[in-house]
Every structure is written in structure tokens, then in C-alpha cells.
Amino acid sequence: MSTHSPTASTTRTTTLESDMETSIQTTPRLEVNALGKSYGSGPTAARIIGDLTFSVDAGEVVCIVGPSGVGKTTLLKCLAGLHPLSSGSIEIDGKEISGPPPEMALVFQDYSRSLMPWLTVRKNLLLPLRHLRLPKAELNRRIDEALEAVGLSAAVNKYPWQLSGGMQQRVAIARALAYQPEILVMDEPFASVDAQTRFELEDLCLKIRDDFNMTILLVTHDIDEAVYLADRVVAIGSKPARVLEIVDIDLPAPRDQIHTRALPEFAVQRTNVLSLIRKA
Numbered sequence: 001m002s003t004h005s006p007t008a009s010t011t012r013t014t015t016l017e018s019d020m021e022t023s024i025q026t027t028p029r030l031e032v033n034a035l036g037k038s039y040g041s042g043p044t045a046a047r048i049i050g051d052l053t054f055s056v057d058a059g060e061v062v063c064i065v066g067p068s069g070v071g072k073t074t075l076l077k078c079l080a081g082l083h084p085l086s087s088g089s090i091e092i093d094g095k096e097i098s099g100p101p102p103e104m105a106l107v108f109q110d111y112s113r114s115l116m117p118w119l120t121v122r123k124n125l126l127l128p129l130r131h132l133r134l135p136k137a138e139l140n141r142r143i144d145e146a147l148e149a150v151g152l153s154a155a156v157n158k159y160p161w162q163l164s165g166g167m168q169q170r171v172a173i174a175r176a177l178a179y180q181p182e183i184l185v186m187d188e189p190f191a192s193v194d195a196q197t198r199f200e201l202e203d204l205c206l207k208i209r210d211d212f213n214m215t216i217l218l219v220t221h222d223i224d225e226a227v228y229l230a231d232r233v234v235a236i237g238s239k240p241a242r243v244l245e246i247v248d249i250d251l252p253a254p255r256d257q258i259h260t261r262a263l264p265e266f267a268v269q270r271t272n273v274l275s276l277i278r279k280a
């Protein structure tokens, strides 16, 4: 048995460490608390989201998976402050949001509708930055840096229609990055591109997380994509939407399209998430 009695200073250190651990554990970057959402009101109201509770820690990638029509896009619109909640709350760093959070940027699936075809890539990136009223040099620096991060510096003066689908989705991602968000929310961002481009964009997503310590919440239909990208997968069931299970994905980093997907643990996690969704 140890005869060591802790001194005041070691006790304080222990207390501080435990305070820090508690604070790390209790203050997620993004927190969804008992969120409920109905469309319409009165007897004809449709309850889409019943009760969703989950959180995303700083620098984490969390993927939301669930059957078609379960309410994933509705959830993201609530997160983006575009829809009022019917019940519950959304917090960023412990503070409840009441409108579009300035720390957040969104990337949607359909790049062809989100990019302006009559504007060059530079002007597409400039558009959402205008209201920030930054000096021109700072705007240009942000745009150049964002395009470099997605490997599209050479396309700065091209129009979206001169680029492939994958390149256009990179522009949409660069536009979000130029805004310098702390939280990136993506709604099936890679659903409209071919398989090879999809792998490249998935790896770009992980690179962005690592390079910018970004917190990422991503909705996908693709269970393999969710398991490949995520630190945690939130599986959602329907009518109304509820969390079925939050699955920790303990696959080794860095992830790699060939080796990670060949790991036996990958297959186990994939089967686990798939069976949750199939039962929903």
C-alpha cells in the first residue's frame, strides 16, 4: 500500500486535471439536445424529427446515416438556423443558437445548383464573403488559400461549366473553406460524382479536418463512406426520426482507401451500422 500523502500542490494538479477532463468531456463543439421538428401546425402537423440528441467534439468527423426521407436534410437545415425547431435546442460551445451560426459553413450535394455558372471560380468564392467587409487583399488571400487546399489554384479564372463534376464540388468545398468556418456541415456532398472522384473527395475531407482542425458533420447514404470517414457514426431511425445508436469507429489513422477498407474491423463496423439501419 502506498504511504504517499498527496501534497496541496499535487491535489490541486489532480483537481485541475480532473476539471480539464470534465470540461473536455462536457463541452462539445456542437450539441443537439432533444431536437424535435414538425412541419405545419395543428392537427395536420407532420412530426419529422422526434427526439435527436448527439454531439460533435472539436476536430471530430461525425457522420449521420439513416434511411431516405428520415429527416437528415431537415436536421441540417435546423443546424444551419434555416428552420425553427419545434422542441429541444442546438448549442455551439455551450451557447444556444437562434439563427445561422457564423462559425458554420454548409456544403450541399448538388454543386450544379449551388455554384453560379455565370461567375468565375474566384467570384463564386467571393460571393458569400462580401458581407464580411474584409479588405480586398484579405479576400484574395482567403480565396487563394482555399483553392490551394482543394488543389484547384489553376482553375481560379475558369467558369464552373468548364470544370468536371468533381472539380465543381471541390469549388463548393473551397467556397465553404474561404469563409473560414470552424464547423463544416455537409449534406451528401459526394453523392453526385463517380466512385474514383468520391474517394478523392473523401480524402480531401479528412485532409481539411487535419489541416484546419475542422469539426465536420456529414450526412451520407453510403455506409462504407460513413465508416471510412467518421470518428463516430450516428445511426438514425424514422417516423419520427430518432437516434438508434451512436457507433464509435476506432479504425487506425491515417485512413487509407485501400488499406483501411481491407481491415477486418472495417467490415465489422460496416455490418454493425448496416444492420442498425436495416432494422430501423
Ligand SMILES: Nc1ncnc2c1ncn2[C@@H]1O[C@H](COP(=O)(O)OP(=O)(O)OP(=O)(O)O)[C@@H](O)[C@H]1O
Pocket: 039, 040, 046, 048, 067, 068, 069, 070, 071, 072, 073, 074, 075
Ligand atoms: N419544407 C417542408 N415542408 C413539409 N415537409 C417537408 C419539408 N421538407 C421536408 N419535408 C418532409 O420531411 C421528410 C424528411 O425529409 P428530408 O429531406 O429531411 O429527409 P432526408 O432524410 O434528407 O431524405 P433523403 O435521404 O431522401 O435526402 C420527408 O417526408 C419530406 O417530405
